[in-house]
Amino acid sequence: MALDRTGERPATPRIRLDQPRVRRPRLLPAYDPEAFGRLSERIARFLGTGRFLVWMTGAIIVWVLWNVSAPVHLRWDPYPFIFLTLMLSLQASYAAPLILLAQNRQDDRDRVTHEQDRKQNERSIADTEYLTREIATLRIGLGEVATRDWIRSELEDLVRELDERRGVFPHGSDEADR
Structure with missing residues (x-):
C-alpha cells in the first residue's frame, strides 16, 4: 500500500476518480426493470379479461370434477x-402485486x-394572449389609418365645399382662383 505525504499508510484506500469502479459480484441475478414492468402489465391486462375468468372457472370445474369422480x-x-x-392463494398472491405494479406504471404514464398537457x-x-394583444394593436393602428370610406367622405366634403364656393363666386371672378 502506498504511503501518504506524511509517510504513513492511509486508513482507507483512496478512490481513484480517473478509473472505473470495480464491480462487486452480485448475489441476486440482474434484471431489466422495464422489461419486468412490461411483463407485469401484460399479465395484469390478461387477468382483467373475461377470457381469464372463463379459463380459470373451467380449470377449477375440471379440478373439482376429477377429484370427486375419478x-x-x-x-x-x-x-x-x-x-x-x-394454488388459488398462490395465484392471488402473485396477481395482486403484478396488478399494483401495472397500476403504478400507468399512474406514472398518466402523470x-x-x-x-398542462405545459x-x-x-x-400564452399564444392566445399574445395574439389578443396583437389584434388589439392592429385595431388601434387601423383606427388611425385613413380608410377608403373616410377618404371618400372627405372628398365628398371637399367637392361640396367647392360647389358652395362656386355658388358664392361666379366663374369669371378673380377671387374664385385664389
Missing part, C-alpha cells in the same frame, strides 16, 4: 381440495401525460 388412486386432491386452495395548455394560453 378413481381413488388417480385423485391428487381429495374433497376438502386443500391443494386447490393453495407524465398530465404534465405535458401545452400554458403555451396555448
Whole structure:
C-alpha cells in the first residue's frame, strides 16, 4: 500500500476518480426493470379479461370434477381440495402485486401525460394572449389609418365645399382662383 505525504499508510484506500469502479459480484441475478414492468402489465391486462375468468372457472370445474369422480388412486386432491386452495392463494398472491405494479406504471404514464398537457395548455394560453394583444394593436393602428370610406367622405366634403364656393363666386371672378 502506498504511503501518504506524511509517510504513513492511509486508513482507507483512496478512490481513484480517473478509473472505473470495480464491480462487486452480485448475489441476486440482474434484471431489466422495464422489461419486468412490461411483463407485469401484460399479465395484469390478461387477468382483467373475461377470457381469464372463463379459463380459470373451467380449470377449477375440471379440478373439482376429477377429484370427486375419478378413481381413488388417480385423485391428487381429495374433497376438502386443500391443494386447490393453495394454488388459488398462490395465484392471488402473485396477481395482486403484478396488478399494483401495472397500476403504478400507468399512474406514472398518466402523470407524465398530465404534465405535458398542462405545459401545452400554458403555451396555448400564452399564444392566445399574445395574439389578443396583437389584434388589439392592429385595431388601434387601423383606427388611425385613413380608410377608403373616410377618404371618400372627405372628398365628398371637399367637392361640396367647392360647389358652395362656386355658388358664392361666379366663374369669371378673380377671387374664385385664389
